[in-house]
Amino acid sequence: MFGFGKKTTKNYLGIDIGAGGVKIVELMNEKGRGRLITYGYSERGVDGNGLHPLEDVKATAEVVASICKKSGMTSVRAVGALPLSSVFSAIVAVPRGKDEKIIKEAVNEQVKKLAPMPLEEMITYSTFIDPLKIKEEKKTATVLNTDAKNYVRVLVTGAAKSLVQKYIEIFKLAKIDLVALDTEAFALIRSLVGKDKSTVMIVDIGYTRTNFTIVEKGIPFLTRSINVGGGTVTKKIMEQLNVPEAEAERLKQDLGTMAESDPQTGEGLQVVLASVLQPMINEIKYASEVYAKMELTDGKKVEKIILTGGSAHLPGLVKELTMAMNTNVYIGDPWARVMTPEELRPVLDEIGPKLSVAIGLAMRELD
Numbered sequence: 001m002f003g004f005g006k007k008t009t010k011n012y013l014g015i016d017i018g019a020g021g022v023k024i025v026e027l028m029n030e031k032g033r034g035r036l037i038t039y040g041y042s043e044r045g046v047d048g049n050g051l052h053p054l055e056d057v058k059a060t061a062e063v064v065a066s067i068c069k070k071s072g073m074t075s076v077r078a079v080g081a082l083p084l085s086s087v088f089s090a091i092v093a094v095p096r097g098k099d100e101k102i103i104k105e106a107v108n109e110q111v112k113k114l115a116p117m118p119l120e121e122m123i124t125y126s127t128f129i130d131p132l133k134i135k136e137e138k139k140t141a142t143v144l145n146t147d148a149k150n151y152v153r154v155l156v157t158g159a160a161k162s163l164v165q166k167y168i169e170i171f172k173l174a175k176i177d178l179v180a181l182d183t184e185a186f187a188l189i190r191s192l193v194g195k196d197k198s199t200v201m202i203v204d205i206g207y208t209r210t211n212f213t214i215v216e217k218g219i220p221f222l223t224r225s226i227n228v229g230g231g232t233v234t235k236k237i238m239e240q241l242n243v244p245e246a247e248a249e250r251l252k253q254d255l256g257t258m259a260e261s262d263p264q265t266g267e268g269l270q271v272v273l274a275s276v277l278q279p280m281i282n283e284i285k286y287a288s289e290v291y292a293k294m295e296l297t298d299g300k301k302v303e304k305i306i307l308t309g310g311s312a313h314l315p316g317l318v319k320e321l322t323m324a325m326n327t328n329v330y331i332g333d334p335w336a337r338v339m340t341p342e343e344l345r346p347v348l349d350e351i352g353p354k355l356s357v358a359i360g361l362a363m364r365e366l367d
Contacts, residue, residue: 004175007276007346010028010030011026011028011029011037011074011077011310012026012027012028012029012075012079012179012362012364012366013026013068013073013075013076013077013078013079013176013241013361013362014026014027014078014079014080014081014187014357014358014359014360014362014363014364015064015078015079015080015081015171015176015263015358015361016080016184016187016355016357016358017053017054017060017064017080017081017167017170017355018083018206018207018258018309018340019052019053019206019207019208019209019231020063020206020207020208020229020230020354021041021043021044021053021207022041022042022060022063022067022353023357023358024039024040024041024067024068024071024073024078024358025038025039025355025361025362026038026039026071026073026074026362027338027358027359027360027362027366029365029366030339032339032366033337033339033366034337034338034339034359034362034363034366035338035339035340036335036338036339036340036341036348037073037074037075037333038071038072038073039071039351039355039358040067040068040070040071040073041067041355041358042066042067044062053170054163054166054170056174057110057166057169057170057173059159060170061170061171061172061173061174062173062174063177064170064171064176065173065174065175065253066299067175071270074176074177076176077176077177077179077180077365078166078171078176078177078178078179078361079178079180079181079182079357079361079362079364079365080171080178080180080181080182080211080241080361081181081182081183081184081187081357081361082159082163082167082181082182082183082209083184083185083224084116084162084183084184084185084204084213084223084225085209085211086159086160086163087157087158087159087183087184087223088114088115088116088122088124088156088157088158088159088286089156089157089158089183089220089223090111090112090114090115090155090156091129091153091154091155091156091221091247091294091296092107092153092154092156093112093151093152093153093154093296094106094107094110094150094151094154095150095153095348096132096137096150096152097150097291100132103132103152103154103215104126105173107126107154107156108124108126108128110133111124111156111158113258114224115158117160119158119358120253121160121161121162122158122159122160122161123158123159123164124156124158125156125157125158125159125294126154126155126156127154127155127156127157127219128152128153128154128155129152129153129154129155129219130152130153130254131152132152135335146278149313152297153296155219155220155221155303157183159181164181167181172200179365180364180365182361182364183196183220184204184211184366185211185213185220185360186215186220186326186356186360186363187356187357187358187360187361187363188202188204188214188308188356188360189202189213189218189220189359189360190337190360190363190364191332191334191337191357191359191360191363192306192308192332192333192334192356193215193218193306194220194336194337197217197218197223198217198303199214199215199216199299199301199302199303200214200302200303200304200305200306201213201214201284201287201288201302201304201305201306202215202305202306202308202332203280203284203305203306203307203308203309204308204356204357205229205230205276205280205307205309205310205311205312205314206230206309206310206311207229207230207231207310207311208227208229208231209226209227209229210225210226210228210229210230210276210280210283210309211223211224211225212224212225212226212283212287214287214288214291214302216297216298216299217298217299221291221294221296221297222290222291222294224283224286224287226279226280226283228275228276228279228280229276229309230252230309230310230311230314231275232275232276233252233272233273233275233276233289233311233314234248234249234252235248236271236272236275237252237272238346239271240263240271240272246335249363271319273314273315273316273317275312276314276321277317277321277324280321281321281324281325284305284321284325285325288301288302295351301363303327303328304327304328304329304331305321305325305327305328305329305330305334306329306330306331306363307321307329307330307331307332308331308334308353308356309352309353309354309356310353312331312332312353312355313331313350313353318330318331326328331353332352332353332356333349333352334352334353334355334356334360335348335349335352335359338359
């Protein structure tokens with residue numbers, strides 16, 4: 001998304017800084033494909049203060065540096081991710097022209113009307129969905145309600161300069177070279193979707209938020225976010241069992257085993273999961289309806305749903321969503337496009353969902 005330097009090494013770090021902690025993956029470029037070198041992550045909070053990592057730049061930089069050291073990471077060049085909830089995203093159609101500069105000026109004029117703040121306070125990046133040359137138009141599907149010969153679709157993403165500056169400061173203090181800042185959406189597309197051209201919805205279940213991204217032919221056409229996540233389940237357990245947060249977190253991880261061994265616990269599990277499931281189902285349905293009505297899309301129906309994020313392994317989640325949406329739902333495998341040691345697969349499969357963004361970030365510079 002936002003580049004800061006040139007490629008000079010075969011190894012890259014993908015660093016995902018979020019409310020659920022810091023996740024880092026190091027990949028080596030081996031003939032255009034990533035090979036896992038090492039990984040590391042911290043749990044929620046920085047030094048136990050409960051703050052979001054971006055609220056304490058110095059402490060977060062120390063956590064990043066500590067993870068790199070303890071995990072034996074050798075590269076100091078990294079790609080970071082801007083949180084989906086803080087990224088402006090819009091798809092616009094502008095008149096096709098011979099001069100790319102004129103097209104970008106037309107894009108900016110439209111974005112000014114849509115952006116949440118003045119463009120002078122933002123860093124934006126444009127991705128052309130349609131080829132600029134008309135002779136290549138035959139290779140793409142017809143743009144609905146738009147004259148494809150005269151218009152070109154452009155995806156514009158952007159973020160506040162003040163937010164970008166926080167990331168720059170964190171990486172500088174951690175003594176890591178920030179090569180680029182990407183978006184979580186593109187990182188997840190890279191690690192979970194790859195070259196799949198079907199229309200998919202990625203549901204990223206974090207600790208405090210769940211993000212929904214509808215992807216068409218590798219482009220994030222629709223992104224939404226709600227304040228519901230794994231932390232919602234934790235709080236529900238704390239309320240029902242009157243236990244501290246640390247104990248509730250441990251119980252959350254054991255919910256599946258507990259439900260199998262104790263039927264009464266199984267019933268309670270359904271109540272706990274409902275606090276996450278219903279808002280999630282409502283948002284999936286709403287996002288699907290919005291996507292179906294969008295004028296600038298080729299596809300109109302979500303064909304499958306990919307779950308990821310630190311809470312994707314919540315027991316019963318896949319089954320309940322499949323029944324509610326009548327759509328193929330599965331937990332994504334971010335390691336599918338990465339070479340990994342076979343003996344580590346059981347462990348990697350378990351932690352994969354929480355590292356999906358970091359993996360996709362590290363893959364960015366391997367293309």
